[in-house]
Every structure is written in C-alpha cells, then in structure tokens.
Amino acid sequence: MSGEVKTIFEPKSVVLVGASGGGGEGIASPAFFRSLVHNMLRFFKDKIHIVDLSGKLEGAIKNLNLVPKGRDLAVVVLPPKLVMKNWRKLLDRKVKAIVLVAGGFDQQQREELARGAAKRKVCVIGPNATAGAINPAKGLYATLERGLMPSRGGIAVISQDGAVGTAMLDWARFHGVGVSKFASTGDGIDVTEADLLGYLTRDKETKVICIYLESIRDGRRFLESIREVVKKKPVVVLKGGTARGEGERDKIFAASLRQVGALQVGDVEELLGVADALANQPPLQGDRVAVVANVGGPAVLVADAISREGLALARLSDKVVKKITEKYPDINIADWVELGIGAKGDRYKFILEQVLSDPSVDGVLAVNELKLSFLEPEDVQAVAEAAKKSKGKPVVSVTMGGEDCTLVREALGGRDIPVYDSPQKAVRALGALRSYGKTRARVEK
Amino acid sequence: MGLIAAKKKVAEILNSIRKDGRRELMEFESKRVLAAWGVPVNRTELVRDLSEAVKVAREVHYPIVLKIASPDILHKSEAKGIKVGLSSELELRQSFGELIDNARAYKPDAKLLGVTIQEYIPPAREVIVGTLQDPSFEATVMFGLGGVWVEVLEDISFRLAPLSAEDAREMIQEIKGYPVLTGIRGAPQADVNALVDIIQKVGQLAHEFPEITEMDLNPVFAFDDGKGAVVADARMVLGESK
Numbered sequence: 218m219s220g221e222v223k224t225i226f227e228p229k230s231v232v233l234v235g236a237s238g239g240g241g242e243g244i245a246s247p248a249f250f251r252s253l254v255h256n257m258l259r260f261f262k263d264k265i266h267i268v269d270l271s272g273k274l275e276g277a278i279k280n281l282n283l284v285p286k287g288r289d290l291a292v293v294v295l296p297p298k299l300v301m302k303n304w305r306k307l308l309d310r311k312v313k314a315i316v317l318v319a320g321g322f323d324q325q326q327r328e329e330l331a332r333g334a335a336k337r338k339v340c341v342i343g344p345n346a347t348a349g350a351i352n353p354a355k356g357l358y359a360t361l362e363r364g365l366m367p368s369r370g371g372i373a374v375i376s377q378d379g380a381v382g383t384a385m386l387d388w389a390r391f392h393g394v395g396v397s398k399f400a401s402t403g404d405g406i407d408v409t410e411a412d413l414l415g416y417l418t419r420d421k422e423t424k425v426i427c428i429y430l431e432s433i434r435d436g437r438r439f440l441e442s443i444r445e446v447v448k449k450k451p452v453v454v455l456k457g458g459t460a461r462g463e464g465e466r467d468k469i470f471a472a473s474l475r476q477v478g479a480l481q482v483g484d485v486e487e488l489l490g491v492a493d494a495l496a497n498q499p500p501l502q503g504d505r506v507a508v509v510a511n512v513g514g515p516a517v518l519v520a521d522a523i524s525r526e527g528l529a530l531a532r533l534s535d536k537v538v539k540k541i542t543e544k545y546p547d548i549n550i551a552d553w554v555e556l557g558i559g560a561k562g563d564r565y566k567f568i569l570e571q572v573l574s575d576p577s578v579d580g581v582l583a584v585n586e587l588k589l590s591f592l593e594p595e596d597v598q599a600v601a602e603a604a605k606k607s608k609g610k611p612v613v614s615v616t617m618g619g620e621d622c623t624l625v626r627e628a629l630g631g632r633d634i635p636v637y638d639s640p641q642k643a644v645r646a647l648g649a650l651r652s653y654g655k656t657r658a659r660v661e662k
Numbered sequence: 663m664g665l666i667a668a669k670k671k672v673a674e675i676l677n678s679i680r681k682d683g684r685r686e687l688m689e690f691e692s693k694r695v696l697a698a699w700g701v702p703v704n705r706t707e708l709v710r711d712l713s714e715a716v717k718v719a720r721e722v723h724y725p726i727v728l729k730i731a732s733p734d735i736l737h738k739s740e741a742k743g744i745k746v747g748l749s750s751e752l753e754l755r756q757s758f759g760e761l762i763d764n765a766r767a768y769k770p771d772a773k774l775l776g777v778t779i780q781e782y783i784p785p786a787r788e789v790i791v792g793t794l795q796d797p798s799f800e801a802t803v804m805f806g807l808g809g810v811w812v813e814v815l816e817d818i819s820f821r822l823a824p825l826s827a828e829d830a831r832e833m834i835q836e837i838k839g840y841p842v843l844t845g846i847r848g849a850p851q852a853d854v855n856a857l858v859d860i861i862q863k864v865g866q867l868a869h870e871f872p873e874i875t876e877m878d879l880n881p882v883f884a885f886d887d888g889k890g891a892v893v894a895d896a897r898m899v900l901g902e903s904k
Contacts, residue, residue, distance in 0.1 A: 436798030440822060469802050472820040476829055659828070 222340060222408065222416040224314040226352045226398055228289035230264040231359070232312060233257060234281070234303075235294040238271025244347050245296040245319040247271075249361040253294055253318075253349070260356040260366060264288075270299065281306045292316045292349060292359045300344070301326055308337045316359060320345030320403060331406040345403030347379025351386075352398050354422060360399075362386075370395015371424030371496035372489070373417045375410055377402050377431050381457070385429070385485055393626055394493050397422040411439040418446045424496040425450055427488050431457045433470060440477050447478035448660045451495045451653040454481050455488045478656035480649055490642050491649035493635040498604070498611035500654035503579035505531035506647055507572045508553035510584030511560040511592055515617050515640060516553045519582055522644035528651060537575040541568055558590040562599035569603035573610055580650065581607075582643055583614040583634075587621045594621075594628035601633035611650050615643040663698065671698040672871060676900060684733055685900050690778050692896035696879070699867050701860055703893045705781040712758050716751055718779045725749040727780040728757050730765045734772035736897060741768035747782055783894055787843060787852045788881035791861055791893075793823065793868035795875045795901065801868040803861060807839040808881045815839075823865030830861040843884065852884040856891035875901035 235250030254274065257265055266288065272279035281303055291312040293300060296319055307315065315334075322330070322344050334341040342350065349360035353369045365386040372394060376382030379401045389396055398417060402410060410428055417423045426446065433439065433456075443452050454474055459467045474481050482488045506528050510516040520530055530552050533541075538550055544567065549555040554572065556564055565583070572578055583600045585592060597614065604612035615637045616622040622638035629636065637643035663671065675695050679687055687695065693703040705722055708731055709715040719726050730743030738744050742764040745757045761777055788808035796802050801823040806812040819833040834840065834857055843852040860882060868874060876899040884891040 433798055436796070437800045437822070440799070466796065466799075468818070469796060469799055469820040472833070473799060473802075473822045476821050476825070 221313065222412055224289050224340060225316070225342060225350055225400065225408070226357065226416070226420075227355055228263070228314070228357065230266070230288040230290070231257060231261060231357075232266045232268060232284055232288050232291040232310070233294075234268045234270070234291055234307070236270040236299060237274045237277075243296060243319065243321070244361070245294050245299075249318075250294040252361050252363050253292060253359065256358045256360060256363060256366075257292075260358040262356050270295070270303070281310060284310050286311045288312050290314045290316070290359075292318065294318045294361070297322045297326055297344075301329065304330065304333055308333050308339065311337070312339060314340040315342070316346055316349055317341060317343035317403070318346055318349060318361065320347065322404070327404060327406050334407040341407035342400060343403040344406065345379070346401045347403065348376065348382035348386075348399070348401035349379075350398075350400045351396070353396060365390060367396035367399070368393065369422070370397060371422065372396050372492045373398040373420070373423040373426045374429075375400055375402060375413050375417075375426070376429040377405070377410070378429060378457070379403065381429050381485065385427070385489060388485065388489055392489070392493075394489060395496075397424070405434055409435050409439070411435055411442045414439075414442045414446050414452075418449050423450065425492045426452045427455075427492045428452065429455045429457065429485070429488070433466075436470070436473075440473050443474070443479045444477040447653075447656050451500075451649075451656070452479040453488055453492055453495070453649070454479050455483070455485065456481065478660065480652050487642075487645060490635075490637065491646050494611065494613055494646035494650055495653060497633065497635060498613065498650060499609050500657055501580045501611050501647055501650040502609070502654050502658075504529045504651065505577060505579045507531040507533065507575070507578045507581050508584065509556065509565070509569060509572060509581060510553055510586075511556045511565075511590050512558055512584070512586045513553075513555055515584050515586055515615065516555065518640040519584060519615065519644060520552055522640045523582075523647075526644050526648040528644070528647060531575075531578040533572065534575050534577050537571050540571050553584075558592075560590070560592065560596075562596035565596065566599040566603055569600060569612070570606070573603060573607040573612070578610065580611045580647060581613075582647060583612060584640075585614055585616050585625060587616065587624065588618070594624040597625050597628060597636075601629055604634045611647070613637065613643050613646050613650075615640055663700065668698050668700065669870065672867070676871065676873065679900060682733075686733070686736060687898040687900070688731060688733055688736075688775075689729065689738070689895055689897065690731060692877075692898045693893065695867075695898065696864075696893055696896060699863055701863050701867075701893060702856075702890060703896070704783050707779050708776060709779055710776040712755065715754060715758055715777065715779060719748075719751065719754050722779050722781055724751075725782040726754070727782050728754065728761060729778045729780065730761050731775040731778050732765060732769075732772045733775070734769055735765060741765055743768070783883050783892060786883040786885045786891075789843075789857060789884055789891075791857075791864055791877075791879040791882055793864060793874070793877040795868070795872055801865065801872060803833070803865045803868065805833050805857075805861060806837060807842055811837075811839045811842075821865070824869045825862060825865045827858050827862060830858040830865070833861065834858065851887040853887050853889055853891055854884075855887075857882070857884055860891055860893070873900055873902075875899050
C-alpha cells in the first residue's frame with residue numbers, strides 16, 4: 218500500500234470525479250455519478266469539489282486542473298478509458314487517497330495505476346471498488362446506491378465485491394445493525410484487505426471486523442495481520458468461490474484462519490448475525506449456556522442447537538435455584554428455566570439477574586415469545602437491562618418467527634442485545650462468542 | 663546440533679543435490695536432511711555393492727530393510743525395489759541381486775547408486791506428514807493417517823508453518839481418524855507428543871528452507887505412548903534456487 222489508509226475513511230475534503238454526459242449502463246454511468254454526488258452532498262459536512270468532465274452538472278468544475286492541490290480523497294466514477302486518460306492529471310492534483318469505483322481494467326492498465334500510486338505515494342482503493350467507502354461517524358457516504366447509509370455501530374465491513382457489500386449494508390439497515398466503517402476493495406491493486414485491517418484495529422468505533430473475500434491475495438500477510446487483530450477484536454471471514462475446485466487451497470485457508478484466530482462463516486446472514494453479537498456482547502468464557510424461556514417449545518429447539526454447536530446447557534447451582542423458587546414457586550427449572558407464559562419484564566429481570574450471578578453459568582440465551590403468552594415487546598427491555606449489568610457474560614435473545622422478532626427489535630431500539638429470529642441463529646452467535654473467547658484465552662496465555 | 667549448525671548442514675546437503683543438477687532428493691538424502699534437523703529417522707545407509715551391504719547389515723543388525731537407491735526411481739515399491747524384514751545374510755545376498763534386476767527391468771536406463779540398508783521398524787501406527795510451499799500462504803504443513811484415510815477419505819488437516827505445539831496437537835486431533843491414534847479396541851494410545859514434535863520440526867524446516875517446495879514423510883511410524891515416532895520413508899523436492 219502506498220499511502221495512509223486513514224485518509225480514505227476520515228477525509229477533510231473530497232473530490233468527486235465523473236462524467237454526467239453520455240449514456241451507458243455501466244457502473245460509470247451518469248446516473249450512478251449523480252447518485253454519488255447526491256449521497257455526498259447529503260451527508261458530508263466538509264469540503265466537496267465536484268468535477269464533471271462533461272461539464273453539465275450544476276456547481277461542478279469541468280477541468281480537473283482547477284481542483285485545488287492536496288485534497289484528501291478523490292472518488293472517481295469513470296470508465297477505464299477515461300480513468301487512464303486523466304490518471305496523470307489526477308495524480309498531479311496530489312490527492313492523498315483515491316477510490317476507483319468502476320471495473321473493467323485490463324492487466325496492463327492495472328499495472329499502470331499501481332505504478333502511479335506507488336510513485337506518488339497515494340493510497341488507491343480499487344479499481345472495481347463498486348460499493349465505495351463509508352464512515353457514518355464522519356458523514357462519508359461515498360457509494361453509488363442511495364438510501365443505504367447505515368446507523369453508527371461497531372461492525373466494520375470489508376467486501377471485495379461491491380454487490381455483496383451493498384447487500385450487507387441493506388441487511389444491516391433492515392435489521393437496525395450499526396456499522397463503523399465500510400469499504401469495497403475490488404481488484405485491490407494498491408490497498409488490500411490486510412492494509413485495512415491495521416487501521417480498523419486501531420479504530421475505536423470498530424468492535425468487530427467482517428470480511429468478504431473472493432480471491433485471497435497476499436495470503437500470508439493477510440493471515441499474519443489477522444493474528445495481530447484478534448488480540449484486540451474479533452475477525453469474521455466469509456470466503457466466496459469455494460466451488461471453483463481449489464479444494465485443497467480452500468482447506469488450507471480455512472485451517473489457517475482457525476490457526477490465526479479468525480472465525481469463518483458460510484453466508485452473509487451468518488456473517489452479520491454473529492458480528493452483531495461479537496460487537497455488542499462479551500466473549501463466552503466457557504461452554505455452559507443457561508436458557509431462560511417464557512414458553513417451552515422454542516427452548517427445545519434452542520437446546521438441540523446448543524448441542525449441535527458443541528456448547529452445553531448450564532445446570533444452575535442449588536443456591537440460585539432456591540432463590541428463584543422461593544420467589545416464584547411455580548417456575549420449572551430443568552434443562553432450561555421456564556418462566557411461564559405469564560412472565561413479564563419484572564420476572565425476566567429478577568431471574569436473569571440470578572442466573573447471570575451463578576458461577577456455573579457462562580452465558581444466557583433468552584427466549585422471548587410474544588405468541589401464546591402475555592409478553593409484550595417492551596417487556597424484553599428487561600432482558601437488555603439484565604444483560605447490561607452482567608459482568609463479562611454474554612446474553613443473546615431469540616424471538617422466533619418474522620414480525621414478532623422485528624417488533625422486539627424495535628422495542629429495544631438501542632439494540633443492547635442481539636435479537637435473532639431463529640434458535641439456530643441465536644445459538645450460532647453464542648458459538649461465535651465462544652470461539653472468540655477461546656481465541657482471547659489463547660493469545661492472553 | 664544447534665540451530666545454526668543444523669541450518670548449515672541442511673544447506674550443504676541441498677547444495678550438493680543442486681550441484682548434481684537434480685530437483686528431487688532420494689530417500690537417504692531426505693533422511694539426512696531430516697536427521698540434521700533433529701527429526702527421528704530410522705538408520706539408513708547407502709551401499710554400492712554386495713560386500714559393502716553385508717558389512718553394513720552387520721552393523722545395522724538384522725532384521726533389515728533393503729531399498730533400491732536411484733535418482734531415477736522415486737516410486738520404489740512400484741519398481742519392486744523394497745524388501746522388508748530380511749533376517750539373515752543369506753536373505754540379504756539373495757535379495758540384493760533381485761532388487762537390482764527388478765530396477766533394471768522397471769527402468770533400463772535408470773542410474774543405480776546401489777541400495778540402502780535400513781534399520782527394520784516393527785509394526786506401528788502409520789501417519790503421513792507433508793509440507794507444501796503455497797505461492798500465497800507460503801510454508802504449509804499437512805497431516806493425515808496413512809493409506810485409505812488420506813487417499814480415499816481425504817482425511818487431512820493443514821496449518822501454516824511455523825506452528826506452535828498447540829497448533830500441531832490440534833491438527834492431529836482434528837482428523838476424523840484421530841481415534842486410531844488414541845487407541846481403539848483396547849489398543850494403547852500412540853505417542854502423539856512425538857508426532858507433535860515431528861510436525862513442529864518439519865514445519866520449521868519448511869519455513870526456514872522455502873526452496874524445499876514439497877516434503878512427503880510417508881510413512882511415519884508412531885509407537886505406543888512414550889515410545890516415540892520415526893520417519894520410515896521420505897522424499898523432498900527442491901524449487902528454483904533463491
């Protein structure tokens with residue numbers, strides 16, 4: 218990498234370069250350039266220079282040479298031919314970082330871009346970084362799609378592919394999951410995933426790093442940098458293209474990820490689902506999970522999933538059982554604590570506090586079903602409160618189904634605890650917290 | 663031998679192979695490299711003719727193993743170039759000529775250096791340890807049980823080298839056939855610690871000498887717990903010199 222990654226995410230001034238004239242359906246089409254301008258004008262509060270090579274856009278400069286020198290970040294939405302034609306001019310503007318959004322460059326062109334980046338020490342993301350870069354905290358929304366600005370949160374997302382990246386942003390928005398930083402790396406001629414890891418490790422807002430990869434570049438350096446990152450925060454990796462017949466290399470990659478302490482997942486939903494827990498909950502320090510449920514049926518499925526995940530159902534200590542049954546004599550405590558369909562927030566709160574104080578419990582999975590019970594979405598706030606007070610033990614929750622889960626999420630608002638819509642996903646999240654617990658125990662040894 | 667001395671010794675052996683214009687190490691050469699690196703191998707001596715064979719066999723002690731030694735024959739069993747468990751000089755005298763004949767029949771133009779006389783290893787559980795230099799991941803180690811486990815079931819584990827003892831232990835434990843090593847049907851546990859040590863050392867070797875693009879230690883004999891493990895056959899391939 219040739220420059221400072223920080224400038225990509227925390228620019229004080231931005232230059233948007235495109236061509237609004239002409240037609241075309243490519244990524245470098247005028248419509249997408251206009252979207253980028255719209256997005257940046259809406260969210261970015263510092264200096265913006267708009268360069269429209271076609272000279273049609275209102276308030277835009279036509280000539281790159283008129284851009285003041287030394288601006289921080291240039292986002293370029295031009296087809297390969299126009300990028301190559303203007304590359305020299307752009308470098309002469311002495312911008313510190315460049316995002317090349319469009320793809321379709323041939324090897325020779327990519328090499329020329331890389332040479333320019335190295336020579337002028339400018340940090341280049343892309344080309345083919347079709348989803349651009351986002352930092353909600355700084356109002357940086359340098360992407361082509363409108364309406365995907367995520368809320369602020371602890372999840373950093375790096376995606377080699379732009380379409381998969383934007384799908385993740387869509388998912389995050391839909392589920393109300395906050396994002397700290399986002400970047401699509403595309404062809405990675407200069408800045409690679411390994412370069413971004415260093416910055417994201419130091420970034421205080423980032424609590425967990427999610428990476429989507431299609432090709433592995435700089436494999437050893439990438440893996441060694443993960444080894445450093447996991448001392449500070451968890452890393453979750455989704456690897457695409459495993460059906461291409463590189464069986465052995467994918468096996469080596471998977472084993473290496475485990476070896477350096479990263480967690481590998483199988484799809485986008487799992488990636489962000491576990492990241493939500495990793496960003497908001499402490500790691501699980503042991504295998505023993507206490508299940509606290511207002512109705513029994515879903516708890517059965519939770520218990521099955523816990524066994525599949527290689528975790529164990531916690532057995533509450535006699536002392537805690539006594540405390541609970543003294544206050545609520547009708548509560549059934551066996552494989553899980555069944556609160557009864559009449560349970561409201563106060564019962565959840567008292568019992569969760571007791572369960573979380575039990576030394577024979579490492580973490581809690583709360584089952585909150587709205588159907589066939591008297592539970593209201595607002596009651597689940599008691600789960601979030603108990604989770605907040607639990608010292609070092611994670612709490613995740615499940616409300617099975619579709620709409621009910623959304624209702625609970627909305628009632629929780631601040632998203633203190635992750636809420637899943639299936640036992641499988643909730644338990645997978647605990648599995649990820651356990652895996653990171655083991656990684657931390659290993660690096661701290 | 664200290665690390666510096668070991669590195670020097672290995673480099674010397676590798677240089678002599680290159681000087682020879684070869685890329686593949688013969689078994690006894692691979693074992694020399696391993697021995698210099700502190701990896702346990704069974705005693706393996708190259709002899710050029712029968713009289714030398716008889717003399718060396720007395721030193722090694724019967725029973726012995728006899729294997730053809732030729733830079734042009736890397737799959738020795740395919741060439742019917744291996745005799746296991748020869749228990750007397752008489753058997754040695756008969757087998758020596760037979761191995762040479764077999765090799766000539768298999769590959770008439772093969773350069774024959776002679777045979778290796780090897781210390782016989784009693785039956786034990788067999789495993790495979792290998793390394794590969796990946797263009798992107800660099801030195802990697804693989805581990806598996808011998809035979810069907812690897813060839814049919816692809817029951818192999820991988821790690822980046824160099825690796826910690828914990829990594830090596832995990833890669834042994836994560837293969838599906840691991841119970842074979844812990845002991846099934848009343849068998850005692852195999853010496854997993856000795857395997858951990860071999861895997862770690864081999865990983866270190868691959869990491870220190872990236873010019874060794876491939877290593878295949880097959881089989882490695884794992885004795886019962888506390889009794890160690892030993893490399894019974896090995897081959898190595900060199901890449902372009904750096």
